Amino acid sequence: MLVEIDGLRLSIGATPILHDVHLALSAGEIFGLLGPNGAGKSTTIATAIGLLKPDAGHIRMLGKDPQVFANEIHRHLGVLPEQNGFYGWMSAEDYLAFFAAMNGLSLSRNEIRKRLDTVGLHTRARQPIGTYSHGMRQRLGLARALIANPDLLILDEPTNGLDPRGRREVHDILLELAGKGVGILLCTHLLDDVERLCQRVGIIVGGRTVAEGTIAGLVRSEHRxxxxxxxxxxxxxxxxxxxxxxxxxxxxxxxxxxxxxxxxxxxxxxxxxxxxxxxxxxxxxxxxxxxxxxxxxxxxx
The missing domain is CATH 3.30.70 (Alpha-Beta Plaits)
Structure with a gap:
């Protein structure tokens, strides 16, 4: 199991944020994490990767406690946050080389080009990021998340702002990665994405998991x-x-x-x-x- 969260509770100061969150994600699975703004999705992710310390609950990422083995977990983890930091004067190739070095990796130009090829940016490798469209930047953010060939990807709104063709191409990339055994935790408001990509979902409301399971099972059990x-x-x-x-x-x-x-x-x-x-x-x-x-x-x- 790549991700195991059960009974997660967390307060920031005197304010309770998470009350009872649970989810599980296996290798090769795309799991949809859903919920309205402010429900606790981002806080759940931050706690899962060791950035916040929980008040209670069980968390294992890649089989390890993120409060103890954060550095080791991060070496096998790729993250695409909703707000990406890009440097417009850099080329995509230099940008990925920079982030690889920050992660202690020494990648050849050919290896970097392979990451860009995966997301369809190989022909724009030397183009300044400042000239990229929003969709191209989303692809570059995904390439950055793939720098270390991670076992687990955490993606926040990866198709936000993409046109239908761009969304379908990102879908195909994610399905191919899952087919190779990569686990993907997908946070999105686009339910069409979830229905096409995910078999299982978790829905968080008010810091509490109110539903978790296969889409088919939840829809059938709730007569929907x-x-x-x-x-x-x-x-x-x-x-x-x-x-x-x-x-x-x-x-x-x-x-x-x-x-x-x-x-x-x-x-x-x-x-x-x-x-x-x-x-x-x-x-x-x-x-x-x-x-x-x-x-x-x-x-x-």
């Missing part, structure tokens, strides 16, 4: 199946697909509940392959979004 309205050009040859439950038919529109074990894009792909001539898709509600909104109702946005 994702409901969609599909417009079809013709009747499907069969309507007993395992991945959807037909709720109603209204002319050329079919109302269906989606199997929570599948992401929507995979479900649509399978339905198309089985003769469903889908021409338009509208979301009706339910799913992770509905569950999240219900659990965080009344909390800060």
């Amino acid at each position: 199946l994702a409901r969609f309205r599909l417009k079809l050009a013709s009747d499907p040859t069969q309507t007993d697909e395992a991945n959807v439950t037909v709720v109603a038919r209204e002319g050329e529109w079919w109302v269906v509940d989606l199997n929570p074990a599948l992401t929507p894009d995979k479900a649509w792909s399978e339905l198309l392959s089985h003769g469903w001539a889908i021409t338009e898709i509208r979301r009706e509600g339910g799913g992770l979004e509905d569950l999240y909104l219900t659990l965080t109702e009344g909390s800060a946005a």
